[in-house]
Amino acid sequence: MERVSRFFRSTVAGPLVAFLVVATFASLATPRFLQPQNLSNVSLQVATVAVVSIGATLVILTGGIDLSPGSTVALVTCTLAILVKNMGLPLPVGILLVLLLGVACGFVNGFFSTYGRIPSFIVTLATMSIYRGLAFLITKGTPIFSVSPALEPLFYGKLLGIPLPFYYVVILYALGSLFLRNTVQGRAIYAVGGNESAARLTGIAVNRSKLLAFVVAGLTAAIGGVLLTAWLNSGSPNYGAELGLQSIAAAVIGGASLVGGYGSMIATLVGALTVAVVQNGLNLLAVPASWQEITLGIVIVAAVGLDMWKSSIGRAFSKLFRQT
Amino acid sequence: MSDMTADRVGVLETPLNEPLWQVRGISKAFPGVQALEDVSMDIYPGEVHALLGENGSGKSTLAKCIAGVHQPEKGEILFRGRPVRFHHPMDARAAGVATIYQEFSLVPSLTVAENIYLGRYPRNSAGMIDWPAVRKGTRQVLEQLSLAIDPDEIVRTLSVAEQQLVEIAKAISLESNLLIMDEPTAALGLLETQRLMELIRRLTAQNKAIIYISHRLDEVFQIADRVTILKDGRRVASEPISKLKMGDVVRAMVGFDIQQHYPKERHVRDEVCLEVQGIRTENGVNDVSFSVRVGEVFGLGGMLGSGRTEIARAIYGLDKIVAGKILLNGRQVVFNSPREAVAAGVGMVPENRKADGCFFNFEGPKNITISRLKELLQGPFLSLLKEREFGELYLKRMNIPATALERSVQYLSGGNQQKVILARWLFSQARILIMDEPTQGIDIGAKLEVYHVINELTASGISIILISSDFPELLAMSDRVAVVRDGKILHITQSEQMTEYQLIGMASGAGTSDEIE
Numbered sequence: 026m027e028r029v030s031r032f033f034r035s036t037v038a039g040p041l042v043a044f045l046v047v048a049t050f051a052s053l054a055t056p057r058f059l060q061p062q063n064l065s066n067v068s069l070q071v072a073t074v075a076v077v078s079i080g081a082t083l084v085i086l087t088g089g090i091d092l093s094p095g096s097t098v099a100l101v102t103c104t105l106a107i108l109v110k111n112m113g114l115p116l117p118v119g120i121l122l123v124l125l126l127g128v129a130c131g132f133v134n135g136f137f138s139t140y141g142r143i144p145s146f147i148v149t150l151a152t153m154s155i156y157r158g159l160a161f162l163i164t165k166g167t168p169i170f171s172v173s174p175a176l177e178p179l180f181y182g183k184l185l186g187i188p189l190p191f192y193y194v195v196i197l198y199a200l201g202s203l204f205l206r207n208t209v210q211g212r213a214i215y216a217v218g219g220n221e222s223a224a225r226l227t228g229i230a231v232n233r234s235k236l237l238a239f240v241v242a243g244l245t246a247a248i249g250g251v252l253l254t255a256w257l258n259s260g261s262p263n264y265g266a267e268l269g270l271q272s273i274a275a276a277v278i279g280g281a282s283l284v285g286g287y288g289s290m291i292a293t294l295v296g297a298l299t300v301a302v303v304q305n306g307l308n309l310l311a312v313p314a315s316w317q318e319i320t321l322g323i324v325i326v327a328a329v330g331l332d333m334w335k336s337s338i339g340r341a342f343s344k345l346f347r348q349t
Numbered sequence: 350m351s352d353m354t355a356d357r358v359g360v361l362e363t364p365l366n367e368p369l370w371q372v373r374g375i376s377k378a379f380p381g382v383q384a385l386e387d388v389s390m391d392i393y394p395g396e397v398h399a400l401l402g403e404n405g406s407g408k409s410t411l412a413k414c415i416a417g418v419h420q421p422e423k424g425e426i427l428f429r430g431r432p433v434r435f436h437h438p439m440d441a442r443a444a445g446v447a448t449i450y451q452e453f454s455l456v457p458s459l460t461v462a463e464n465i466y467l468g469r470y471p472r473n474s475a476g477m478i479d480w481p482a483v484r485k486g487t488r489q490v491l492e493q494l495s496l497a498i499d500p501d502e503i504v505r506t507l508s509v510a511e512q513q514l515v516e517i518a519k520a521i522s523l524e525s526n527l528l529i530m531d532e533p534t535a536a537l538g539l540l541e542t543q544r545l546m547e548l549i550r551r552l553t554a555q556n557k558a559i560i561y562i563s564h565r566l567d568e569v570f571q572i573a574d575r576v577t578i579l580k581d582g583r584r585v586a587s588e589p590i591s592k593l594k595m596g597d598v599v600r601a602m603v604g605f606d607i608q609q610h611y612p613k614e615r616h617v618r619d620e621v622c623l624e625v626q627g628i629r630t631e632n633g634v635n636d637v638s639f640s641v642r643v644g645e646v647f648g649l650g651g652m653l654g655s656g657r658t659e660i661a662r663a664i665y666g667l668d669k670i671v672a673g674k675i676l677l678n679g680r681q682v683v684f685n686s687p688r689e690a691v692a693a694g695v696g697m698v699p700e701n702r703k704a705d706g707c708f709f710n711f712e713g714p715k716n717i718t719i720s721r722l723k724e725l726l727q728g729p730f731l732s733l734l735k736e737r738e739f740g741e742l743y744l745k746r747m748n749i750p751a752t753a754l755e756r757s758v759q760y761l762s763g764g765n766q767q768k769v770i771l772a773r774w775l776f777s778q779a780r781i782l783i784m785d786e787p788t789q790g791i792d793i794g795a796k797l798e799v800y801h802v803i804n805e806l807t808a809s810g811i812s813i814i815l816i817s818s819d820f821p822e823l824l825a826m827s828d829r830v831a832v833v834r835d836g837k838i839l840h841i842t843q844s845e846q847m848t849e850y851q852l853i854g855m856a857s858g859a860g861t862s863d864e865i866e
Contacts, residue, residue, distance in 0.1 A: 207730040209722045219710035228691025286710035
């Protein structure tokens with residue numbers, strides 16, 4: 026019984042229960058959900074959101090918010106397409122450059138919301154608009170197709186029969202988790218989000234920690250952008266529009282608190298999977314897009330609610346078991 | 350109550366020799382403390398009635414009972430001989446009680462005029478707020494105080510002194526027969542204080558009564574007609590001021606029954622580790638010099654707002670030092686942030702441990718190791734195993750419940766939270782520790798443990814700058830004490846050569862010991 030109530034108190038419990046509920050629903054609703062081919066599809070679909078959510082989690086942990094990753098993704102897909110297709114740069118060089126571009130985008134967000142003392146919501150609301158505007162500017166509004174034949178294998182390739190994006194996600198989340206749990210900088214990010222004033226008085230470089238979170242967020246958005254370019258072999262200023270809010274949703278479903286200081290990589294991954302499974306399940310059932318949006322909204326509220334109420338649920342459980 | 354609102358400002362109807370307000374035997378308890386015990390006081394129209402006592406003696410609680418903020422458990426409050434019961438500050442307001450609180454109640458983002466009429470805007474015939482009337486009324490009130498403040502100024506842009514004056518103007522603009530002023534001059538300069546004194550005289554000439562709470566005895570003797578002194582929640586004196594000398598007041602506030610035994614150990618060594626030479630900040634620290642020896646507890650004694658905390662902030666790199674210098678172990682240092690101070694071996698136990706000290710998203714061990722994470726590094730990574738070992742060690746050493754190993758420190762008592770923060774600096778191996786009110790709001794047992802930690806720290810050669818409003822504690826636990834007032838150090842002496850009432854006398858501006866004897 027102790028174990029049951031401890032499980033309910035742990036941080037991954039709420040998100041995991043939400044995920045299992047959603048997954049059970051999906052597998053009961055359509056037998057196609059659990060087929061290997063579909064699960065492999067889910068792992069492709071989840072890859073971009075999951076990678077972008079790494080950065081979103083870091084920023085949310087510091088108590089900030091990043092609305093711009095969707096636009097960074099769009100700018101990255103367009104830039105990569107132009108660098109490789111129009112300017113003929115080798116693909117690795119192009120990828121390296123757009124990753125740097127992502128870092129720069131994140132740096133701008135971080136710089137203005139820390140040293141510039143503008144709330145991160147405002148800064149990233151502005152850059153959300155600016156980065157997408159830049160994407161329209163450099164492409165003159167037209168998508169660029171068939172970027173490079175070398176791109177598709179990056180996304181559709183397989184290793185030991187498992188799609189490559191699965192490995193990307195696992196590796197990046199392992200690194201993210203290691204960074205958060207086992208480095209001085211990762212700990213500083215939790216401290217800043219938990220109590221900024223105490224962090225400052227304890228000698229933590231508050232602004233530098235926040236800036237780092239935004240820079241990593243820019244980088245993961247850029248990696249997400251590269252994945253998307255490879256997936257669709259194209260770049261478009263219209264790509265990634267939903268990614269900003271979905272990455273926040275993944276972190277929040279994973280139990281991250283928007284006040285800062287609470288959340289983890291694993292929990293966010295569970296959150297991202299939940300988002301992906303909801304979409305995949307509804308796709309399989311041929312539910313119209315309008316209902317998909319509505320369902321996603323309900324899942325966000327239900328998952329966060331479960332997390333908020335979990336201590337009372339845990340208490341109710343232990344009471345129940347003590348009585349019987 | 351309805352019969353009162355009809356003639357609520359009817360001060361003139363009350364004969365001058367009968368009390369306007371009477372407090373009869375009221376008691377009020379908070380969890381863990383009896384804040385007031387059977388306290389009575391009479392307030393006559395046209396008098397300034399000073400309410401005195403040490404920090405925590407119950408002055409503010411008594412004022413808040415009269416203002417309807419707190420409801421006493423026993424006793425009653427009478428208005429012109431009739432018992433009244435206030436369930437809410439608005440009830441007291443309707444009965445003619447206006448209060449100027451220590452904590453500002455202004456809305457920083459609104460203008461002066463909007464603040465003064467907040468919640469009671471006059472309406473015009475169309476039912477909209479009558480802004481010309483608001484401005485006109487505000488201008489009149491400001492003129493009464495001879496204040497040159499624009500009614501359309503945003504409150505946030507005003508200086509602290511000006512905000513305090515607006516706060517006073519707001520209270521005066523309410524139709525009232527009793528004004529409660531809780532430390533109204535704490536943020537004021539000499540000139541503004543003088544203006545306030547004149548205004549108080551004008552108000553009493555209109556037969557309004559004033560309850561004046563202040564730490565500054567010089568002011569009290571200048572303005573008050575009668576004095577009520579509280580000690581540990583009980584009334585110890587209530588006299589016309591003409592019958593009292595300053596020495597009597599100080600003695601009554603302090604009492605002679607305090608014979609607590611502080612476990613003070615002396616570990617002062619000869620070497621000086623910190624030298625502060627003539628520092629000045631924009632925050633009011635004015636030409637402050639002192640030095641601290643290795644293993645010494647150096648006390649900063651002063652009233653709220655005296656500048657003691659500001660001195661600590663300057664040393665810790667929180668406020669910019671505009672003149673003077675600081676030497677650490679003989680070498681000049683300039684700290685632009687607490688980060689640089691911490692790196693140089695200076696630590697701070699902040700006054701407000703919840704807002705500035707604890708990380709509630711962390712369990713005990715993470716709260717302790719945060720000050721020196723380097724210690725946990727194995728290669729580039731933190732060893733969580735090592736962290737847990739250190740956590741266990743320090744929790745045990747500080748006698749903090751082991752539940753803190755796995756649960757957030759928010760579930761610990763205030764005393765245990767404070768010990769977690771002390772453990773943090775113990776772990777950080779800071780050489781100089783600034784402690785701002787380290788025992789505020791914690792129980793006796795935890796206080797004793799904090800004292801033992803102070804001894805342990807000084808024994809290992811750590812120096813402590815101790816700030817405390819608890820003067821007996823400050824005198825007992827410090828090796829030397831500096832008296833701070835108006836951002837200056839007035840006097841530095843061995844703490845055993847200073848008595849509590851000398852300290853209060855100097856800190857409150859009553860004068861040196863010879864003058865009050």
